[in-house]
Amino acid sequence: MRNFSDYDPFAVSVWFFAVTGMAMFCNYPVLMLISLAGGILFFLVRNGTKHAKSHLFFFMLFAVLAIANPIVSHNGMTVLFVVNDSPVTLEAVLYGLNSAAMIVGVLYWFRSYTQLMTSDKLLSVTGRLSPKISLLLSMALRCVPMLRRQADRTADAQKAMGLFKDDNIIDDIHGNIRVFSAVTTWALENGITSADSMAARGFGTGRRTQMRKYKLRRSDIIFMAVTIGLLGVCVAAAAHGSFEFGFYPLTDRICPDTAGKFGIAAYALLVSVPTIIETEAALKWRYLKSKI
Amino acid sequence: MEILKVKDLNFTYPQCSSPAVRDISFTAERGEFIALCGATGSGKSTLLRLLKRELVPLGDMSGSVMIYGKPVCDMDGRTSASSVGFVMQRPQQQIVTDKVWHELAFGLENLGTPPDEIARRTAEMASYFGIGSWYEKDVSELSGGQMQLLNLAAVLVMQPDILILDEPTAQLDPIAAADFISTLKKLNRELSLTMIVVEHRLEDIVPVCDRLMVMDKGSLIADGSPENVISSLKCRPDILLGMPAASRIFASLGAEGVCPLTVRQGRDLIQDRYSGDIRSLPEDAHGHGSDPALEFREVYFRYDRYSDDILTGTDLKIFTGEIFCILGGNGSGKTTALSAAAGLLRPYSGHIRVFGKKLKEYKNRSLYNNCLAMLPQDVQTVFLKNTVREELSECGADIDSFPYDMEGLLDKHPYDLSGGQQQIAALAKVLAAKPKLLLLDEPTKGLDAHSRREMTDILFRLREQGMTIVIVTHDVEFAASCGDRCAMFFRGKVVSAGTPRTFFPQNSFYTTAVSRMTRGIFDNAVTVEDAVRLCRANSGKEDAL
Incomplete structure (x- = not known):
């Protein structure tokens, strides 16, 4: 009865890469459609109607990608019309739509993924692979905003001391270069303190361990097993050749064989796992509430 | 029980003719709260670093540092890192990771502690320090005082035998600094933790420490209970400058007896010996432009x-x-x-x-x-x-x-x-x-x-x-x-x-130590010099004002 975002970050990551991996390595239009629709739906379920700008951006990207292909590529047998002596073909249009769906779908998924994977979760996933990488990442995550704040403060300090003599661009650039060099020095100087603080707490005395903030629960294992099972069906279908699809010179017709049908069903199920989880959680909460 | 023994410690930085630390020997008992003070460049920080093996600076060192009778240089890396805890001056730069919980776990992760034990010890430490409510936060959201508390907790989670602090409150505002010092006192009282603290704002720490050590030009010139050390340093106004106001009044007046350290003790001293008819100083002419x-x-x-x-x-x-x-x-x-x-x-x-x-x-x-x-x-x-x-x-x-x-x-x-x-x-x-x-x-x-x-x-x-x-x-x-x-x-x-002489006597809490000490005895004493002048006038040593 957990929200999808409460599932173990590692399991969530496996699921994400299963969904996007299938979308990226096949070009079967049905899968693209499922991935795009699922990606948009999942983003909407999590964010509601917020982020209108993101949607607009993705729509524009979709349009650009879909139009670009027929302009550049003139392969294909079915000529729709001719612009400036170059033919625009139906096949190229379909291919453009298909790849635009693929790219935009995957971008939607990654947008949701970055929302779900807060730095804690990212660290816990990388930490399972290597505690060292995880520490490096953690330090980097802290360093970037810290340097930025220091740069802002330095610029303010210099301004109030009359460093930027005149109000023009050249003077501003000069000033900013000097601020940058000062912040670099500051970072190096303070790096020494951090290094001391790390040495004082036994860094480099041997193998590191990693504190585990997330404990694997039964539902995580079930989720992971379901993900891998469904992915297995999809991969088997792909290996069988059911997801091969040609656009040129004549676009194939969509008529999946039995393996393909199973593969499509499995992928559709895989994509809807989080929606099922969220709905289940919502229903259970409602049920619990009515009891209270 | 003797926990730390320093014997004939000398240290010279490369390309320096005179040693930064000269013939220092002392021992610390378990549970002692030691404050170390001295002017800038007197070698306090160097001495502290010599006690922590990982931070010993480059240079010539002789003499020995022993913890529980065992030389520090013979310990293995992990024991040495965990047995001496070290907290430095700048709160922000000591923090290594981006999350509070990760910072707490950092030391234990380095020592290869099993994950379950890390979770238990960080949880325990977070509850003791009241960090629970900001356990999940980014470290950048914390105030300076919270950061320094986190640094302290991140060191204590490794269960050190001795805690060394190098000017831990220098970058904090006075209220956060006083809180920090009282946390140290609490740790000392409740866990009997041995502590050596270097400070130059001594108002808060001197009254609560067990022992005061004073360094000058690399040598230890005084070592003992704060009252005795201050009494013995009466002729060194440069060193007394940072001491609590009560003890400075005591020293400037050349008074006899036990040196007062707190506002209450200072008040008793003035009440008993120096209260009189002369209650206020004349207001200085306050000149400023009209624009x-x-x-x-x-x-x-x-x-x-x-x-x-x-x-x-x-x-x-x-x-x-x-x-x-x-x-x-x-x-x-x-x-x-x-x-x-x-x-x-x-x-x-x-x-x-x-x-x-x-x-x-x-x-x-x-x-x-x-x-x-x-x-x-x-x-x-x-x-x-x-x-x-x-x-x-x-x-x-x-x-x-x-x-x-x-x-x-x-x-x-x-x-x-x-x-x-x-x-x-x-x-x-x-x-x-x-x-x-x-x-x-x-x-x-x-x-x-x-x-x-x-x-x-x-x-x-x-x-x-x-x-x-x-x-x-x-x-x-x-x-x-x-x-x-x-x-x-x-x-x-x-x-x-x-003006200070009208402003501070009006405030009861947000005011100088001298103003709190002399309330009701004198009307407008704000600084140590004011109080000394008034005391002298009342005891007849100086002409009436």
Whole structure:
């Protein structure tokens, strides 16, 4: 009865890469459609109607990608019309739509993924692979905003001391270069303190361990097993050749064989796992509430 | 039980002729709370680093450091890292990771502790320190005091035998600093943790420590209970400068008996021996120009549309030729007011006038030419070059007219200077723009008593040259000794203002130690010098005022 975002970050990551991996390595239009629709739906379920700008951006990207292909590529047998002596073909249009769906779908998924994977979760996933990488990442995550704040403060300090003599661009650039060099020095100087603080707490005395903030629960294992099972069906279908699809010179017709049908069903199920989880959680909460 | 034994310790830095630490021997019992003090450059920090094997600087070392009778250099890496805990001065730079919980776990992760035990120990430590509510936060969201508490907890989670702290409160405001010291006392009392603390703000720590050690030029010149050490150092006013006010009054009066350390003990001393008919000092003539140098009229400011007002109709008038101190707690809007005066923030309503002219009318940054300059809180943001000399010549500062001898500092890297020297070098740089109005944000942060006095002298001389100085500070004692007028800021407004001798005796809590000590005995004693003058007058040693 957990929200999808409460599932173990590692399991969530496996699921994400299963969904996007299938979308990226096949070009079967049905899968693209499922991935795009699922990606948009999942983003909407999590964010509601917020982020209108993101949607607009993705729509524009979709349009650009879909139009670009027929302009550049003139392969294909079915000529729709001719612009400036170059033919625009139906096949190229379909291919453009298909790849635009693929790219935009995957971008939607990654947008949701970055929302779900807060730095804690990212660290816990990388930490399972290597505690060292995880520490490096953690330090980097802290360093970037810290340097930025220091740069802002330095610029303010210099301004109030009359460093930027005149109000023009050249003077501003000069000033900013000097601020940058000062912040670099500051970072190096303070790096020494951090290094001391790390040495004082036994860094480099041997193998590191990693504190585990997330404990694997039964539902995580079930989720992971379901993900891998469904992915297995999809991969088997792909290996069988059911997801091969040609656009040129004549676009194939969509008529999946039995393996393909199973593969499509499995992928559709895989994509809807989080929606099922969220709905289940919502229903259970409602049920619990009515009891209270 | 003897926990730490230091024997004949000597240390010389490379390319230095004289040793930084000279023939030091002492032992510490389990559960002792030791305060170590001394002037800048007396070798305190070097001594502390010699006690922590991982931080021993490069140089020639002789003598031995033993913990539980075992030489530190023979321990294996993990034992040595965990048996001595070390907390440094700068809260932010000591933090390594980006989350509070990760920082707590960091030391244990390094030691290869099993994950379940890390979880248990960090949870325990977080509950003990009340970190639970910010356990999941980003470290960048914490205040300085919280960061330093986190550093302390992150060291304690490794269960050290000895805790060493190198000026842990230098970068904190006085209230956070007092909280931190009382946390140390609590740890000492409840866990019987052995602690060695270097401090130069001794008002808070001396009354609670068991033992006071004083270093001078690399040697240990006094070691014992705080009362005895202060009594034996009566002839060293330079060292006593940082001690609690009560003990300084005691020493200046040359009184006999047990040295008082706290406000209560000081009060008893004055009440018993020096109370008399002469209750107040004559008010010094307070001279300033008649024109306002800086004026706030109904100023409102907030950081964004939906946040609360930080400045809530601030009205303030500061006249030419005075030193004006703005006091107030954290988040009262003092620093915001200063940034607004410097034109770095723009109020959404009201006017700020500098020398009678609205800020808006200073076009093309003319505000910062021969008019106004601000020294920010973190002076490291001021320095851009590799030596102080380059720093000053770049902006055309006139070293000769600066009321302090900079000669010794000129060829050093600004970051290698001590806190006090950094502040002075930064001040010299700010003055290059020849401001008539100088804004200072926390100029005494991280300064020892000696540097604070130097800073006061410099400011007085600048005032004589006709400069108007506005200081935002937490440091009540500093404001009392250098301000012509002081004002209290609360929730974005000035709630009271006046000369130190009228302002501080009105306040009951937000006031100097001397004012609290002499309340009801004297009427307007604010600084140690005031109290000493009044005591002398009452005991007949000095002519009536």
